[in-house]
Amino acid sequence: MGMDKNVTFNVSGGQLNVASESATINATQNNGVSGDELDSIVKNILENLSELKKENAEGIIDIIDITKEELAKSQPKVSRLRNCVTLIAPMMTIANGIPVLATNLQKLQxxxxxxIK
Incomplete structure (x- = not known):
């Protein structure tokens, strides 16, 4: 590839894409997050919130939203993810008696x- 031509550099997270002239790049960045696994965990949690008080269910939904938002970033903030783990701990007590919910909260943690390590 000649550097004297029109070259475009695109940097996202730890990925570098280089294209010349009117080239098209189709790239996937894998930062180690399995979307299918996370979606399955979230689905199992959401399906088992009906037995909880409304404010407890909303608290769990908030934790899920923060987690998903942070993990979608190319460089998630460790402090926010650490807070999510901390917030899940008391929810485990609330989920006592709902085995699928407790198990999936543990899986989310x-x-x-x-x-965060």
């Missing part, structure tokens, strides 16, 4: 942990 475990899913987040590699990003």
């Amino acid at each position: 475990e899913f987040i942990m590699p990003f």
